[in-house]
Amino acid sequence: MQNKIHTNGKAIFIMKCLLCSYLVTGVLLLVLALLLYRLHLSENVVSIGITIIYIVSAFLAGFISGKKIGKQKFLWGLFMGCIYFLVLLLVSLLVNHGVEEVAMKIGTTFFLCAGSGMLGGMLS
Numbered sequence: 001m002q003n004k005i006h007t008n009g010k011a012i013f014i015m016k017c018l019l020c021s022y023l024v025t026g027v028l029l030l031v032l033a034l035l036l037y038r039l040h041l042s043e044n045v046v047s048i049g050i051t052i053i054y055i056v057s058a059f060l061a062g063f064i065s066g067k068k069i070g071k072q073k074f075l076w077g078l079f080m081g082c083i084y085f086l087v088l089l090l091v092s093l094l095v096n097h098g099v100e101e102v103a104m105k106i107g108t109t110f111f112l113c114a115g116s117g118m119l120g121g122m123l124s
Contacts, residue, residue, distance in 0.1 A: 013068060017080055018087065021061035028053040051112065058084045058113040062120025077121020078114055085113035 032049045035041060041049075061084050062077025069076045089106065 014065070014080070014083065017061045017064050017068075018083060020064060021057040021080075021084055022087070024060055025053055025057040028056065051109075054084075054088070054109065055112055055116040059116040059120035062117035063124045064120075066121035066124030073121040073124055074118050075121070077124070078118040080121070081114040081117020082110075084117060085110050088113070 029050070032046065032053065035049075036046055058081040061080040065076040065080045066073035088109070
């Protein structure tokens with residue numbers, strides 16, 4: 001019985017970390033949209049900005065999870081980066097109604113999210 005409570009506690013903790021990282025993602029995307037509107041940024045600059053936002057958000061999820069768990073920090077950071085990517089991928093697939101538009105960027109985005117999550121866990 002106690003193990004089930006401990007597992008539920010970790011699941012809730014993971015959800016809190018993801019919620020925090022997606023709140024940061026939302027705020028930073030709003031800032032980027034404002035900059036796009038005001039400064040008429042090019043498509044390349046916006047694409048780089050989105051990539052940086054993904055890296056910062058996955059890093060944050062890894063950092064928070066590493067701080068809280070305290071052991072095997074890099075694995076928890078890697079896990080959080082991978083979960084962040086999976087949610088991001090699911091949302092992208094729902095919005096784009098398929099894989100055609102996101103297929104070329106899937107691998108790169110995965111490694112960026114997983115790597116920055118793991119780095120966040122290691123630095124926590």
